[in-house]
Amino acid sequence: MMTTQELTEGLQGRILTGTDELLRYSSDASRAIPQGLPLAVLAARTTQEVAAGVRWAARNSVPVSVRGAGTGLAGGAVAYPGGLVISLAEMDAILSIDPGNRLIEVQAGVVTADIDAAAAEYGLMYAPDPASYRQSTIGGNIATNAGGLRCVKYGVTTDSVAALEVVLADGEIIRTGSKTRKNVVGYDLTSLFVGSEGTLGIVTGATLRLKPRPAGTAVTFRATFPSAASAGRAVTAIMNSSIVPDVLELMDRASVEIVEKYHPTGLSTDGAAILVGQFISPASEADATVASRLCKEAGASDVDQAEGDVLLEARRVSGKALDARGLRASCDVAVPIARLADMFEALEKISADENVAIPTFAHAGDGNLHPSVVIEDESAEAYAEAERILDLITDQALQLGGTISGEHGVGSLKFASVSKQLDPATRAAHQRIKNAFDPHGILTPGRGV
Structure with missing residues (x-):
């Protein structure tokens, strides 16, 4: 049976093997569940220590996972059973x-x-x-x-x-x-x-x-729309205009309702979607006025405008509000900006067809959406059903010319879906690159590509 003696001797005081320590470093913020405990954790402080740990793993054919703060949402940092976790959290200079x-x-x-x-x-x-x-x-x-x-x-x-x-x-x-x-x-x-x-x-x-750092006054606008699709059309109009927002975010009614229960900000829940944008420049007030006009032309029923971040507050707490709501499975697809309205319409249809709430907020200015499937219990069956619905959402994004992940990554949770986006020849090219850099397959195997 392989032990960590050789690893410990080369990295005195940096190797963690206690059960509580292994548990703490085994998971990330995603819903991915570790399949077993790693053999050890290397809490590295220098690049040379990381290199020493990797050399040991290569000699012993030990799979390596890499962890920072563990905030990842795709299961990319989850430990491998019998593997080595390399933590970079103490390399903080x-x-x-x-x-x-x-x-x-x-x-x-x-x-x-x-x-x-x-x-x-x-x-x-x-x-x-x-x-x-x-x-x-x-x-x-x-x-x-x-x-x-x-x-x-x-x-x-x-x-x-x-x-x-x-x-x-x-x-x-x-x-x-x-x-x-x-x-x-x-x-x-x-x-x-x-x-x-x-x-x-x-x-x-x-x-x-x-x-x-941007100079000038921060001016924020917030527009209420009768449908998420009309809000999507406003996003397309703004992004095709001469103004460039610093922030442009969208929340549908379901996510607005959850935010208002968790952290009331005065948002109206009458509309189907809220679009929030911010400009920070000497021309910010004029730019926000143009954006507000484009929102009204796209069908906004109400548009507010104010200095500072007050109108952005609801969007900034939306993730925490959804976490507080609990029991959800989420993903992060992205579509071309001009297809944002189509994607929201598709989400509404999936929600109705499957009789499930799908609260969604989005980095609307770059077409990146974060839909969540609300589940009622923590059973394996409930999560499996949520995953099935997330697959429908992913498939729809691909049909619109989008991607299965805009910023969270593939990790382990979306690994099975990579072949939906990458054709066999393209994926084989990725694998050749992987094999060239990691011929023995020890670095984050079975994830990413």
């Missing part, structure tokens, strides 16, 4: 800030909000802001190419990554990218690792691009 070049160098375990706070001291910001940005780590954001409310204007994680430090499956340490704006030397390995979900290598550090 901000190594340097270069305001002149708008760059910041960090370890993978730094919390995303802390990066933004450090940048703010120089009048800069780290733009990507996933809903979990106060808890999630940058390594996990890079692994899943996370998005957020601000990505409609500033792009997703990959748009802010300049360079990476990565531990490969044999323990070799490589560095990709550069600090320059232009760089065409070699393949674009940086983009390859971003979003690879730990299947090609373990990101231990990153050089990130910063943006100037």
Whole structure:
């Protein structure tokens, strides 16, 4: 029987094997259930320690899962029975800030909000802001190419990554990218690792691009629509206009009702959908007025406008409200922006046909939806039925030219659906890349691709 003695000797004090510790590091925030306990957890503090752990796993053919804060929603960080969990949470140092070049160098375990706070001291910001940005780590954001409310204007994680430090499956340490704006030397390995979900290598550090913090007054508008489809049409009109919102979010009636029960904000539950947008610039008031007009032209029954974040409050607490409601299974599909109205109509039909509530909120400006299937108990049968309905939702997104995941990643929960989106030849190309970087298949096997 294999033991962890060799691993422990090489990494004194960093290896956890107690049952309580193994349990704590075995799961993430998703509904994926670990099939057994890992053999050990490596609580790494340096890239060299990560490399040593990977070399041990490679010698012993031990599957490796990688964990940051455990906020992932796709089951990508769940431990393997008898596997090694490599935790990067203690690699939490901000190594340097270069305001002149708008760059910041960090370890993978730094919390995303802390990066933004450090940048703010120089009048800069780290733009990507996933809903979990106060808890999630940058390594996990890079692994899943996370998005957020601000990505409609500033792009997703990959748009802010300049360079990476990565531990490969044999323990070799490589560095990709550069600090320059232009760089065409070699393949674009940086983009390859971003979003690879730990299947090609373990990101231990990153050089990130910063943006100037937006100047001007924050002005928010909130529009109520008689149907989610009409709200979708307003989104298409706004995104095809000359104005560029910093935030553009949509909530359907079911999610609004849940939010108002959990955290009353004064939202009307009379309409079928609420669209909320924000502009931060010297022209923010004029831009919000244009957006409000486009909403009315698309059929909005009521439009409010105010300075600051007050009108955004309901959207920011929607995830917590749904969690407080409990007993739900969710996914994150995305469709082309012009098909957003069609997707909401499809969700309404699936909800009616299956006689189940599907509260949905969306990063409307980039077509990314987060539907949840409400279930009434925690039985295996109830979750299986929810998964069946989520498959219907995923299939509909694909029919509209969309994707099975916009920002959460494939992980283990959507692994069975990858073949629906990637044809055999394309998936085989992915597998060749996987085999080249991880020939023995020890890094996050059976997930991602």
